[in-house]
Amino acid sequence: MTFEKDINIDATELRLGLPGTSEESERQASTTLRISNKRALPSVADEKQCDQETAPPTKAQVVGWPPIRSYRKNNLQTKKTEVETSGMYVKVSMDGAPYLRKVDLKIYKGYPEVLKALEDMFKFKVGKYSEREGYNGSEFVPTYEDKDGDWMLVGDVPWEMFVNSCKRLRIMKGSEARGLGCVV
Amino acid sequence: MRKKMACSLPDEVLEHVFSFIRSDKDRNAVSVVCKSWYEMERWCRRRLFIGNCYAVSPRMVIRRFPEVRSIELKGKPHFADYNWVPDGWGGYVLPWIVEMVGAYPWLEEIRLKRMVVTDECLEHIAKSFKNFKVLVLFSCEGFSTDGLAAIAASCKNLRELDLRESDVDDLGGHWLSHFPETYTSLVSLNISCLGSDEVSLSALERLVGRCTNLRTLRLNRAVPLDKIAYILRRAPQLVDFGTGTYSADLQTDVFSNLAGAFYSCKELRSLSGFWDVVPAYLPAIYPVCSRLTSLNLSYATIQSPDLIKLLRHCPSLQRLLVLDYIEDSGLEALSSSCKDLQELRVFPSDPFGVERNVSLTELGLVSVCLACPKLQSVLYFCRQMSNAALVTIAQNRPNLTRFRLCIIEPRTADYLTLEPLDVGFGAIVEHCKDLRRLSLSGLLTDRVFEYIGRYAKKLEMLSVAFAGESDLGLHHVLSGCESLRKLEIRDSPFGDKALLANSAKLETMRSLWMSSCSVSFGTCKLLGQKMSRLNVEVIDECGPPDSRPDVCPVNKLYIYRSVAGPRFDMPPFVWTMDEDYALRDS
Numbered sequence: 001m002t003f004e005k006d007i008n009i010d011a012t013e014l015r016l017g018l019p020g021t022s023e024e025s026e027r028q029a030s031t032t033l034r035i036s037n038k039r040a041l042p043s044v045a046d047e048k049q050c051d052q053e054t055a056p057p058t059k060a061q062v063v064g065w066p067p068i069r070s071y072r073k074n075n076l077q078t079k080k081t082e083v084e085t086s087g088m089y090v091k092v093s094m095d096g097a098p099y100l101r102k103v104d105l106k107i108y109k110g111y112p113e114v115l116k117a118l119e120d121m122f123k124f125k126v127g128k129y130s131e132r133e134g135y136n137g138s139e140f141v142p143t144y145e146d147k148d149g150d151w152m153l154v155g156d157v158p159w160e161m162f163v164n165s166c167k168r169l170r171i172m173k174g175s176e177a178r179g180l181g182c183v184v
Numbered sequence: 185m186r187k188k189m190a191c192s193l194p195d196e197v198l199e200h201v202f203s204f205i206r207s208d209k210d211r212n213a214v215s216v217v218c219k220s221w222y223e224m225e226r227w228c229r230r231r232l233f234i235g236n237c238y239a240v241s242p243r244m245v246i247r248r249f250p251e252v253r254s255i256e257l258k259g260k261p262h263f264a265d266y267n268w269v270p271d272g273w274g275g276y277v278l279p280w281i282v283e284m285v286g287a288y289p290w291l292e293e294i295r296l297k298r299m300v301v302t303d304e305c306l307e308h309i310a311k312s313f314k315n316f317k318v319l320v321l322f323s324c325e326g327f328s329t330d331g332l333a334a335i336a337a338s339c340k341n342l343r344e345l346d347l348r349e350s351d352v353d354d355l356g357g358h359w360l361s362h363f364p365e366t367y368t369s370l371v372s373l374n375i376s377c378l379g380s381d382e383v384s385l386s387a388l389e390r391l392v393g394r395c396t397n398l399r400t401l402r403l404n405r406a407v408p409l410d411k412i413a414y415i416l417r418r419a420p421q422l423v424d425f426g427t428g429t430y431s432a433d434l435q436t437d438v439f440s441n442l443a444g445a446f447y448s449c450k451e452l453r454s455l456s457g458f459w460d461v462v463p464a465y466l467p468a469i470y471p472v473c474s475r476l477t478s479l480n481l482s483y484a485t486i487q488s489p490d491l492i493k494l495l496r497h498c499p500s501l502q503r504l505l506v507l508d509y510i511e512d513s514g515l516e517a518l519s520s521s522c523k524d525l526q527e528l529r530v531f532p533s534d535p536f537g538v539e540r541n542v543s544l545t546e547l548g549l550v551s552v553c554l555a556c557p558k559l560q561s562v563l564y565f566c567r568q569m570s571n572a573a574l575v576t577i578a579q580n581r582p583n584l585t586r587f588r589l590c591i592i593e594p595r596t597a598d599y600l601t602l603e604p605l606d607v608g609f610g611a612i613v614e615h616c617k618d619l620r621r622l623s624l625s626g627l628l629t630d631r632v633f634e635y636i637g638r639y640a641k642k643l644e645m646l647s648v649a650f651a652g653e654s655d656l657g658l659h660h661v662l663s664g665c666e667s668l669r670k671l672e673i674r675d676s677p678f679g680d681k682a683l684l685a686n687s688a689k690l691e692t693m694r695s696l697w698m699s700s701c702s703v704s705f706g707t708c709k710l711l712g713q714k715m716s717r718l719n720v721e722v723i724d725e726c727g728p729p730d731s732r733p734d735v736c737p738v739n740k741l742y743i744y745r746s747v748a749g750p751r752f753d754m755p756p757f758v759w760t761m762d763e764d765y766a767l768r769d770s
Contacts, residue, residue: 062594064266064267064268065594065649066532066535066565066590066592067265067266067590067649068266068531068532068535069265069266069349070265070266070267071323071349071351071377072482072483072531073535075405075459075483076483076533076535147385147406148384148385148386149358149384167356
């Protein structure tokens, strides 16, 4: 067999058998693995003994191929998924509430819709919005943190700009809220 | 009797002479000349490169080299880049940081690749190294913007902060604002990996404005196009610039402002970024194109005609990274416009699609290889290849040092002859005598490994997937490739015989990775028991490997040489095979 000629194990200095055993007995113990010239992956004879799935994967099953760094994969796919399925989830906190919620801004078409959703979620009512005076008539004021880290009043900028720059929402309550609501 | 020269030179002279010897190889050679040189050299070694953080322990390093100023460490195996190493595998830098805090108070530079870096590590660095200057975290993970804030706040002498391709947790807090107003020494900042929320623009603009030595600035995707002009005008001395998102509604004033800002950057040599490109804004960079040596458009979904127009303006280009939208026609144009090209990387725009989506074939690569005499480094994804093309490339570009070809469908034959691509890759290793790195793909038998073993004498790193027929293939590589340091193999029928017959070779290499191959658990145990300076690690997420018969193949195997003995920070799905394995496991 060509294989045996090319790998002359005796010629290598290293013997890996335990002291006292001969090469022969070691070989007998370990050559239940057949070396075949076929391109099948693991040895055919012992497939039955192994619990793992050893058949070569079909096209659909090849995991992690081709070799693309995940960093690159994410950057490539972002364009597609943004349009398709991944939403624009932002955290929403309300002063006094013990835990936060998350809303997907992408599913709303404008301010009235999202404000209504927040009202339902936290069981409160916002006041009436006017450009000059902010929110009047309620002790709750919806605010958001934008990309620059500044806290803004919900409703001041066009809806698209709001969706693209809103990092998180906070429903302010009480005197703090009144201050923000009144100053334009 | 006259004393030998070496002993009669005073220490100060030796030290001065050694200070001119920079490369690790030379330093290592110097240190084995004699005992006194060993002693002298170890006290004045300032830089260390440790290619595998588990090959040696921090204490051993510190004991031998007490005065180190700069350290570079690598952690996870290369295949971790493609998510083939499970999370939690290891590569923690904290033990190193903890030891170095005590031993190297004057440490200036830390460069890490594929390691787990926590905020605690960054806080240690910020607090403990008073003269800290350079932090490079390449493909690292485990830290957040809080850690970055600590670095920004405390490292008064920081020159370089490079987070390339790392995975950073955004905890808000505007870490960039933690650089004090008095801080002006920044030379290089790469935050291109950060997500949308992690940088305050105003803090960035102020930082750029006051750091007049800034040479490299790579922004993240969140920085909009209309902010670039402002930033560039504040840093006209920039040499290397990475844009954020390169897209906006086309407005003449924005465009002319941008073009003017680029024009004022006379030192600019390298551009990158270009996410979400609007082609109409590309001409804004034309003022700098004639001097550009490096261009990374690998995130830019620009089509071939726009690329061709752009490349015509870049005669000095040495390095180009691009998506396969460039197509054969674009590569033709590249080959006639950019005669100084040294490195080309073409990435797939639709790697998981079954259908071909662009007209990019082997012909594009051939045209560049034929026409660019200085081309040394190639990374190319495509869907078809022929032996004839590879032979042409090999014969015309014998100066190639890195050749990485990925034919997207595994085991794809030569599309012209339907034969394996053995002959083609054989020609590559035969003609390119200085080849240091090779990645194989396509249909390959044991023959290609015979060629590699015979010819690839300078090869240091080999990547194999879905190739070969028997242990003979692996045996050819292990017995023939004299310079081999890293070997990584997946889904190939290589097993016990070749490994056992060449086990001594493994101690001359940094590491061997084999996944979905035919190495039995029994062989792993044998290797681990007999080779005390190798760590043999079996990775198996299905459960302990000894719950199955010894003849069963292991799922993933990572073998690396080490003087530190087996590691103890392994997750539950990694088993180390050493003398104690049987005892520990019972």
